[in-house]
Amino acid sequence: GQQVMQIPQYQHVQEGEDFTTYCNSSTTLSNIQWYKQRPGGHPVFLIQLVKSGEVKKQKRLTFQFGEAKKNSSLHITATQTTDVGTYFCAGPSTGGFKTIFGAGTRLFVKA
């Protein structure tokens, strides 16, 4: 069935280092969404990308959508302790009604 795969599963970084998580879909996506879940919290929507090759920035976060609309990445520049949490990518299922979430990348930041 349709899958959205995310790597790595975990990432430990020193504060100030950069971080990237990658998302790959088994099918072409009409859009991709990114969510962040803080420890003990719930997923919070960050951004949605729609166009092939699209790049969007939110302060230190850079989101990219691949040319083939099958992959995406989230890059955080100079991580801070407030960046800790799990980052999920998600795309619509074929037919569009369900949302398929990646398994998430859990980010640990050491001060």
Added chain:
Amino acid sequence: DVKVTQSSRYLVKRTGEKVFLECVQDMDHENMFWYRQDPGLGLRLIYFSYDVKMKEKGDIPEGYSVSREKKERFSLILESASTNQTSMYLCAARTGQFQPQHFGDGTRLSIL
């Protein structure tokens, strides 16, 4: 801002009990979802509803049912709770297809 409210943050029930988890959204969203989240397994869809009185099975519906009598409320029912249903349950709502989902705070359910 969208508000999705789940009735309980923490709940402890006994094996065999019928358990109701309630979710209310305040933004007239068409679509609502119930997920469970377990360590290492990510978010798994239990049921979703795209309109009042409409419901569809997700990926893991066994042992669960849902009710959506009013647009703002989506209830998850554990017909006869079992220990393997101990989990974090998350409700979400969205305005429509391809729109982002807004999640409630979650209910951490323990079945003893």
